[in-house]
Amino acid sequence: MQEFSGNSSFLRSLLVFVPVIAIFWFLVISPQRKEEKNKKEMIKNLKKGDKVLTIGGIFGVVKKLGDTDVILELSPNNEAVFIKNSIDKVLSEKNEVKKGIV
Template identity: 45%
Template sequence: MSLLPFIVIFVLFWFMLIRPQMKRAKEQKKMLDALQKGDEVVTAGGLLGKVTKVGDQYVSLEIADGVVVQVQKPTIQAVLPKGTLKSAS
């Protein structure tokens, strides 16, 4: 009977913290796996760019005309709708 509060706390901890974190990580991995040339993305550092090349670990982003940088895949936070870069300029 004395273990019941610990079990309840663990179950609450699981549903409030661990499970949503795992769900977000799964969605992020799915988004990164679906990246392709021409996608417009934003990185964790706030860079907006168009994907020019996708590798296993790195992605090449064109952040301005003729300016291409390489970033690690996990730093990509979101894929933006097409045409976002033109409206952001």
């Protein structure tokens, strides 16, 4: 009888553990994967002339794209090379006006 109660407590703890893992998955891992997928898609769709914001807070316009890097014009006659993964956002006209960046 004692062995049976040991299995019973194991099943109870398992019934608590499985929902905790499921909640963790849906609240943490799943959104992170979705965000990662969206960023890869955004980087894949970069094109010359796009206004972008880097993860360092630098605004620029895409001048040239390489396989792993991008050349941004930061101001007239001022260009810098960045790794594509350092691009945080592509800014559209709507985003700029909405946030007052213009």
